[in-house]
Amino acid sequence: MNIKSRIALHLIMWLVLVGLILFVLAGFTLYWTLEEISKVQSSRQFESVGLQRLIQTIEVEGEDVHFDPELLEKVRDSGGWLQRIDEKGYVTDAFFTPPEVPSYYGPGQLTAYWLRKSPFPYQLSLWIQEKDGVVHTLLYGMTNRDDDFLQQVIEEAEQKNNEIMLPPSIQNQLKRKAGWVQLLDSKGAELASFNKPAKAIKDFSVEELALRSIYPDRYGATIVSHYDQKSGQTWVLSYPLPGTTPGEEPLLKPESKALFIGMGMLLLSAMLVFGIVSYFFGQRFGAPIVHVLRWLTFLRGGKYEEPANADGVPLSQDKRGKRKRKYRIYQDVIDSMDSLSQTLNRNEKLRHETEQLRNEWIAGVSHDLKTPLSSVKGYAHLLGNAEYTWTTEEVHTFAKIILDKSAYMEDLINDLALTYRLRNGQGAPTVELVDLNVCTAEAITEAAKHPLYPEGCIQFTPSAEPVYMLVYKPWFQRIVDNLVANALIHNESGTIVSISVQAVESSTAVLIFSDNGSGMDEETADRLFERYYRGTDTESRTEGSGLGMVITKALVEAFGGSIEVKTAVGQGTTISIAWEAEQPPRSYIGC
Known part of the structure; x- marks a missing residue:
């Protein structure tokens, strides 16, 4: 049920409830008003209205008959008396009856007294009416003092x-x-x-x-x-x-007074009902709206969370974390607000991270370019100084150094840009399903072409069965290049790098790089994936920009994998990369 239907249903229920309450109040007011008017009429004409009300209020318990004490009091106040007569003319009940009044009436005798055809010291009124299957005959007599x-x-x-x-x-x-x-x-x-x-x-x-x-x-x-x-x-x-x-x-006339009081009671009761209903209606429908408006104010102020009470519990939830009843009607709105708050919170964190990455990138570029740029600038000053005369060989040497530093700065800028892109959460442009055995062999062949690597320094052991995964080949080649370079360039000559592919329970693909080099101490291993954790020398630099391992880790994580280092001084280094393996389609024929 959507929010429109829920609101419509709740409004109908409230209106029906108010209508029922007003109907009951109107019925009670009408009953009270008619009773008051009847009392006025009975006091004015007791011989007709009063006797009728006496019969209406009679209660019979076995052979006992009970009359309304208030009406009997009016009989006494009027100076009259009352008798109840059975069908044979005998008096069964009498109130305030003088001694001279008979206790039995014959049919002709009662009629003669009633129609004043026979002398009788009292003025008589007769009322005959049936109630609950019993015929009641009341005789009311009075003298006008x-x-x-x-x-x-x-x-x-x-x-x-x-x-x-x-x-x-x-x-x-x-x-x-x-x-x-x-x-x-x-x-x-x-x-x-x-x-x-x-x-x-x-x-x-x-x-x-x-x-x-x-x-x-x-x-x-x-x-x-x-x-x-x-x-x-x-x-x-x-x-x-x-x-x-x-x-x-x-x-006011008595009837008007009774009607005025009745209408006043109904009006006041209706106002009270509407006041109470309005309060609960406001709490039921208005409080959640105010809560949402306050929530929007929080969002506008950069506070991306739902308003909570003093205990930190969101106002729309109870202590058990369930939605309170009055907030359930706006469940869709509150869920949307919660989703919006989470999205804005994530975006704010991402914005801070992006800002931090941007600042780090700018600082990194400024710092990393400063050293090679100083070398370029220095040699340029030497060449441009008219006081010195340089030989052709020296000019070629300076030019080679400047070209080398320029290439280094270009590589550095490209690596920094890639690092920024990866840390900013941007994935690979495209991926394809490949056999990790085949792609690793191809990447090793390409990496072995480096002129500084001796022949036979890289050994490869594929898995017994094909292992499939989704990769972007240029990035995968960069991973292999960086890990091979880390093993061969930073170790003594003669170091052998062993690369193997393994499948763990057919759901995980593992790529392992092991070398028999000098290994690393604990501090170096812990900081292996940090930027520039090596010495820098502009005259004779180590191969690379100093970002190789940082980029390697970022590329592995971009493929949804993880990387782990195991090493010790004098025992070589083993780097393991784990990815989630994929199931190849039936039409797959190779890398």
């Missing part, structure tokens, strides 16, 4: 101008409850009042009085009214609801 108190006020009140005069006992009772009384004319205009708040309504329309009587919680006051048919006047008794200011309407 405020109606009785208003009737007492009407009987003892006297109107004096725009005031209502009441006995002290009634006044105290009204003031204790912060209630007030108003007398209205036939059009609803106020004629007189007692203890009315300044902000209380003065004139009532038909709709106003009806709505305030049915929905007291909307207007912050309970209203009881009495209409006198003879005079056409209306008496109004008002009490403020708990928690409200007498005469003032609440800012």
